[in-house]
Amino acid sequence: MYIYDEFDQAMVDARVAEFRDQVDRRLAGKLSEDQFKPLRLMNGLYLQLHAYMLRVAVPYGTLNSAQMRLLGDIADKYDRGYGHFTTRQNIQYNWIRLEDAPDILADLARVGMHAIQTSGNCIRNTTSDHFAGAAADEVVDPRPYAELIRQWSSFHPEFSYLPRKFKMAVIASQRDRAAMRLHDIGIRLVRNSAGELGGEFYVGGGMGRTPMIAPLIRDFVPIDQFITYAEACLRVYNRHGRRDNKYKARIKILVHELGAEEYARQVEEEFAHLLTLGIEPPARELERIAAQFAPPPFASGLPDTIDRSDPAFALWAARNLQPHKAPGYTALTISLKPTGGIPGDASADQIRLMADLAERYSFDELRVTHAQNIVLPHVRKADLPALWRELVDAGLGSPNLDLAGDIIACPGLDYCSLANARSIPVAQQIGERLAGKEQDIGELKLKISGCINACGHHHAGHIGILGVDKKGVENYQLLLGGSEAEDVSLGKITGPGFDEAGVVDAVEKVTDLYLARREDGERFLDTYRRIGVEPFKEVLYG
Amino acid sequence: MADLIRLRDDEAVDHPAVTVDSFLEQPDANAVRIEPGDDARALLPHLAQIALVEINFPVFGDGRGYSAARILREAGYVGELRAVGDVLIDQLAPMRRCGFDAFEPDRPLDPVAVDAVLARFPAAYQPAADGAAPIWALRHG
Amino acid sequence: MRILTGNDLKAGAVVWWTGYDWSRHVEDAADVGDQADAIAAREEAARRVNAPYAIEATRDAGGTPRPAHIKDRIRALGPTVRPDLTLKPADPAVGNWVI
Numbered sequence: 166m167y168i169y170d171e172f173d174q175a176m177v178d179a180r181v182a183e184f185r186d187q188v189d190r191r192l193a194g195k196l197s198e199d200q201f202k203p204l205r206l207m208n209g210l211y212l213q214l215h216a217y218m219l220r221v222a223v224p225y226g227t228l229n230s231a232q233m234r235l236l237g238d239i240a241d242k243y244d245r246g247y248g249h250f251t252t253r254q255n256i257q258y259n260w261i262r263l264e265d266a267p268d269i270l271a272d273l274a275r276v277g278m279h280a281i282q283t284s285g286n287c288i289r290n291t292t293s294d295h296f297a298g299a300a301a302d303e304v305v306d307p308r309p310y311a312e313l314i315r316q317w318s319s320f321h322p323e324f325s326y327l328p329r330k331f332k333m334a335v336i337a338s339q340r341d342r343a344a345m346r347l348h349d350i351g352i353r354l355v356r357n358s359a360g361e362l363g364g365e366f367y368v369g370g371g372m373g374r375t376p377m378i379a380p381l382i383r384d385f386v387p388i389d390q391f392i393t394y395a396e397a398c399l400r401v402y403n404r405h406g407r408r409d410n411k412y413k414a415r416i417k418i419l420v421h422e423l424g425a426e427e428y429a430r431q432v433e434e435e436f437a438h439l440l441t442l443g444i445e446p447p448a449r450e451l452e453r454i455a456a457q458f459a460p461p462p463f464a465s466g467l468p469d470t471i472d473r474s475d476p477a478f479a480l481w482a483a484r485n486l487q488p489h490k491a492p493g494y495t496a497l498t499i500s501l502k503p504t505g506g507i508p509g510d511a512s513a514d515q516i517r518l519m520a521d522l523a524e525r526y527s528f529d530e531l532r533v534t535h536a537q538n539i540v541l542p543h544v545r546k547a548d549l550p551a552l553w554r555e556l557v558d559a560g561l562g563s564p565n566l567d568l569a570g571d572i573i574a575c576p577g578l579d580y581c582s583l584a585n586a587r588s589i590p591v592a593q594q595i596g597e598r599l600a601g602k603e604q605d606i607g608e609l610k611l612k613i614s615g616c617i618n619a620c621g622h623h624h625a626g627h628i629g630i631l632g633v634d635k636k637g638v639e640n641y642q643l644l645l646g647g648s649e650a651e652d653v654s655l656g657k658i659t660g661p662g663f664d665e666a667g668v669v670d671a672v673e674k675v676t677d678l679y680l681a682r683r684e685d686g687e688r689f690l691d692t693y694r695r696i697g698v699e700p701f702k703e704v705l706y707g
Numbered sequence: 708m709a710d711l712i713r714l715r716d717d718e719a720v721d722h723p724a725v726t727v728d729s730f731l732e733q734p735d736a737n738a739v740r741i742e743p744g745d746d747a748r749a750l751l752p753h754l755a756q757i758a759l760v761e762i763n764f765p766v767f768g769d770g771r772g773y774s775a776a777r778i779l780r781e782a783g784y785v786g787e788l789r790a791v792g793d794v795l796i797d798q799l800a801p802m803r804r805c806g807f808d809a810f811e812p813d814r815p816l817d818p819v820a821v822d823a824v825l826a827r828f829p830a831a832y833q834p835a836a837d838g839a840a841p842i843w844a845l846r847h848g
Numbered sequence: 849m850r851i852l853t854g855n856d857l858k859a860g861a862v863v864w865w866t867g868y869d870w871s872r873h874v875e876d877a878a879d880v881g882d883q884a885d886a887i888a889a890r891e892e893a894a895r896r897v898n899a900p901y902a903i904e905a906t907r908d909a910g911g912t913p914r915p916a917h918i919k920d921r922i923r924a925l926g927p928t929v930r931p932d933l934t935l936k937p938a939d940p941a942v943g944n945w946v947i
Contacts, residue, residue, distance in 0.1 A: 326770025
């Protein structure tokens with residue numbers, strides 16, 4: 166877990182003071198809203214449907230208990246008693262007063278947190294594998310590299326007014342649990358044949374109105390040059406990314422229009438130049454950071470078995486646990502998707518309880534997942550039954566990780582000023598409709614966005630739903646066949662859209678078809694890929 | 708020139724800057740103005756004779772000028788680098804880090820506030836064009 | 849009718865122009881006719897409102913203004929998925945008003 170030193174603290178404190186001054190100038194009329202807007206956005210503050218919304222960064226999704234507890238306290242003190250965990254591993258508060266925002270940032274700074282660059286046309290919070298440091302299949306813990314990116318990208322003077330927002334992800338396994346290739350830059354850490362560490366750089370992925378899977382731009386950037394290479398990627402984008410049309414301004418359009426090869430060539434040219442400037446942090450800085458992510462003191466000789474005699478517990482344990490690199494331990498996912506609930510929402514009390522559980526059972530650590538759940542990464546298997554009972558008592562025991570009820574949904578028209586349709590009520594109804602079948606259906610990634618900006622990742626859902634505005638009435642398009650994982654693909658629209666009740670029926674029809682047609686061991690996505698879209702269209706429209 | 712803020716002591720160039728295109732046609736001027744979209748690298752063969760480069764920001768949100776500035780400084784340009792146009796007070800600090808040492812904003816800025824924003828951050832995480840040692844260098848001596 | 853809405857600058861709360869002041873309740877919204885731009889400019893300059901804009905609305909049977917678009921009806925009410933956080937927390941079916 167990275168802990169701020171005096172330099173980090175001084176930078177974040179300066180940022181709080183700067184934003185306090187900016188808010189004062191706005192309230193005093195010295196800044197217009199047009200001038201203030203990019204400044205507040207770079208501090209995570211939006212004006213949403215009902216109030217200001219504050220997005221707090223959870224760097225690469227990692228938190229300690231004190232930080233998590235503070236997130237719960239902020240929900241009580243400054244908001245309306247809850248927070249919303251997002252697909253970028255952050256948390257949002259929906260009812261913030263502009264006057265309070267500097268005080269909230271000051272509270273966050275006291276536990277080493279901030280809202281820096283959680284919006285705006287700059288480099289956003291870098292995301293990572295939520296099982297980093299625990300996963301049995303990782304080459305290395307990717308978080309030190311993500312932290313190096315966090316520092317490099319924070320207040321980067323050249324890249325604060327990019328053509329458009331910029332999102333990066335770093336992973337270190339063949340399994341992709343971070344939608345890596347749907348980012349502006351996705352980095353997979355790998356070892357080459359000589360055993361040296363480096364990064365595969367995928368550039369120009371993204372969702373939104375023009376979804377693209379990032380092409381591989383370079384298959385091995387040596388680890389002692391990867392910040393320099395990222396700087397080259399960004400400079401080419403800042404200079405040549407389109408600024409004439411907001412909808413064509415993301416780097417994916419530049420890479421697409423230039424072609425991946427030509428973009429890569431320009432990056433190589435810039436990279437060769439930047440290498441001469443000595444901008445790469447030295448190895449000892451990486452070592453300093455990596456030392457803070459050293460594995461916790463795992464006990465040895467622990468029993469590696471789980472008592473599954475309670476069937477309800479056994480069901481949960483079968484779904485919500487992940488193999489851990491240390492024998493006797495597991496990484497467990499706390500589902501924030503109770504049937505009929507609001508995906509990703511947690512009350513202040515639940516947030517504080519999860520902080521307590523992390524303190525008692527998981528070496529003080531938590532993770533936020535891009536699927537809007539919470540992970541306790543290092544739990545003794547022997548502690549699971551007791552821990553599970555506490556989760557169940559708090560409404561956090563849903564045994565539905567990666568099942569139909571584990572739906573990703575953006576806030577939609579209930580909260581978001583950009584939305585065209587509500588997402589949450591659709592998620593709630595689908596969850597209720599499929600609750601009795603979800604264990605039978607098995608892995609099913611359902612993702613719902615309330616507008617074309619795709620914050621709910623609908624392009625990458627095995628089943629995706631896109632809310633649109635059809636002459637002032639909410640309407641929902643259905644997509645099938647997307648995946649954000651290592652088998653990445655973009656979903657395809659099945660045909661004409663549905664009303665709210667109709668899209669819930671439609672999801673049931675396609676899952677029923679899957680149940681009828683699946684072969685041994687096939688997930689929904691596998692069956693879809695085998696039989697194609699036509700049989701699904703037939704049950705939907707035939 | 709009343710609203711010109713300069714962070715350097717030499718005499719300011721007092722004649723208008725020419726466009727990049729006209730400079731390249733006839734490279735005899737010593738003051739050039741870069742618009743967004745102009746390639747700053749086109750000036751690199753001529754840096755020794757240039758005393759003033761103005762980089763225009765027609766709208767504050769167009770950040771191409773930050774890259775243009777760094778590119779010139781990285782190539783060894785030591786003359787005045789002036790940000791002109793829609794230059795807002797909260798942009799002065801990042802602009803200075805990219806190598807700007809003069810500002811001529813459309814709307815005049817309060818000098819006291821200018822001093823405050825330029826002194827705001829105690830250090831910087833990354834090297835840029837202002838010569839400041841990055842935090843990783845301060846950490847490791 | 850045409851009504852004017854925005855957010856309170858300091859608090860962020862949704863507000864509606866009543867003819868002489870801002871109210872949290874769409875029931876209080878006045879018909880601004882062709883004065884929307886002038887009122888918006890004046891009120892924004894006075895920093896009493898942020899991001900004001902005018903919308904079309906009808907009057908329902910009881911005379912209450914009803915914004916023409918669902919987005920503004922949700923703004924007027926609150927999130928339909930959290931009736932307890934809307935302006936009418938005692939009415940569990942309140943979400944039906946927006947549809």
